[in-house]
Amino acid sequence: MQGVSDPDSIWSAEQAAAASADFAELHAAHGGVLWVAFDPALARCGLFFCRYGVVCELTPPGFSVRSRVYEYGGGACCATELGVAFVNERDQQVYRIDIGLDVGAHGAPYLITDQPHCRYGDLSFVPAWQALLAVEESHEGGAVVHRLVRIGLTEHRQVLIEGADFYAAPVADPSGQRLAWIEWDRPYQPWLATRLCQRESGERTRVLAGQGSDQALQQPRFDAQGRLWVLSDKAGWWQPECVDEGTMLDAAPFDHASAPWQLGGRTYLPMESDELLLTRFEQGVGALVGCAVRTSDLDGKTIGAHSLGGPATPYVKATRRLAEDFTRFRSLAADSEYFYCIAAAPDRLPAVLAIRRSDGALRILAGGEQPLPERQLSRPEALSCRVGQGEHCHGFFYAPIDGPERPPLVIFLHGGPTSACYPVFDPRIAFWTLRGFAVLDLNYRGSSGYGRDYRLRLAGQWGELEVEDIRATIDALAADGRIDPQRVFVRGGSAGGFSALRALAELPQLRGGASLYGVSDPLALRRVTHKFEADYLDWLIGDPQQDAERYQDRTPLLQAERIRVPVIFFQGALDAVVVPSQTESMVEALRQRGLLVEYHLFAEERHGFRQATNLAEALRAEHAFYQRLS
16 A cells, blocks of 8 residues: 555554544633643543633543533533533533633632432523523433423522423523523424524523424524524525514525534624624535624615614625634634634634634634644545535545555544535544545535535435435446545444444445444344434434335344454444444444454443544554454
8 A cells, every 4th residue: 555655653543543632612701711632542522722822721630521421522611701611421410610810710619509319411601690591401210301400609590491302502681581492302303493582581482493404404593682693504505694573684595504403502602882793614624704794774875773663684794704714613712802703624623713803813712733744644625526426425535655556545424414524624634645545525415514405405314315326426436536446444433333334235346344332233222222212223223113115134143144344343342322333233243244343342432532542553453453354
């Protein structure tokens, strides 16, 4: 296999694993910025505070900031009046830390919930209450129940809202008199159909939007004037809507968020003076845009952002693109001088950015290292491939560094399956391209970032549609002479692992593949999976009784005899989403057929690996496995 002469000296598996560090949960507060940083060497998330250019960690050893609500978590911390509140990973309880005037002066974590059967997430602080809002997940008496709760900073807890199956994004207006949130019920998921609800002081709950099954809403926000905004996809894209004025922002037709697998998303911010700070996906590529918003009446006269009695439509009067060297943006925040965000780019590690509002000048507060020189970096090339009847699937192609003219190809399949891949530096992709492999990071139909219709294409089609996309992209790349079609490998994690196994059964041209904590038996998984995804398989494949034949045809475990090439498997022993028996049954079925199979079980990993030693071991093992087959 060609590649650079000594790739381990440039980018080893250990370096790639170390580069999986990331940031989350960014907040502007206390004259500085708070964020959570994941350290793969310690497999923990620390809470950091930056003020006056000085950065310190707030969480002491033994604490890790991570929610496990809905298993995927999110919203694990928020700023309070005197400090910060956070969810501790080990016990899933809420703690607070007070911050002093000096950056390094802060108190010890103080426990403010004592509900050992509960988990918490999506924290927000309500100054008018001097208390927190949170999503509570109770595991008691064999049932899993979700609620919205109020948590005082000195331990008092009060149930505010209950009765729906799921809740997300609770937020209060500046007065504390008006509460808004997102809720939904089974069998829906939050990217299919949700409701925007409101309760004002002394009133009953009202549903403001999302009464049917044709709209998914997320991220309600109150602006400085107390108006309620939300992201709605009723027009085909997740776009900002001013709910109080009943008007959708006349913005560019792009998704301004991805599917909300995690709580706590902040991909747009209503600002003062009728401005919006927006992220959006332009054919899968992220952009950060500042918008001046105005409203016109029927006569076309600009009247500001309020409608004065006549129909009005907010429109974008002026825009400016920010941080244009970056291609993905998350966790937006702002103060009077700066915009803040977590950003990623094709040539560097994730970064915490401060962007001066007056002129867009950019400063990196943390992260953002460039681990590889340009000559050793494969940059993403947008790929759009015709499939089906006038449709296209999308993705990003990475050519090998010093590889052969027709290199082997590794196809990456993301999980979800309604998640997405992004054109940013991925340490695993760099590992492969430096070793002579091309990589295709595929946003098959069903992925987020390309509108509601594209996102919903997998309804009843999972296990077939994405396999068609894999076949089509292989054929297109082979026809262009960019890959060796006889040396193609497919790999994926979680739902991507299922799709990889389905592709291995359906596409004889594949040389081998990898399943990382992937689904092999949907019906068995349906019986044991967690509440958040309990009905998801019915949407992806069909009703188990009415569509029994469909399940038979698309279950990798029942179609094991159709897989004729080697497969390598990786699994976490503590995985509660795709339980270990899913992988172990598939391994046994293939071994009984005499196929070359490897199985790697990591005793302390859950769904998605986090420990650097395990990440490196898995990467090395997968590369060695494909080397044997090439």
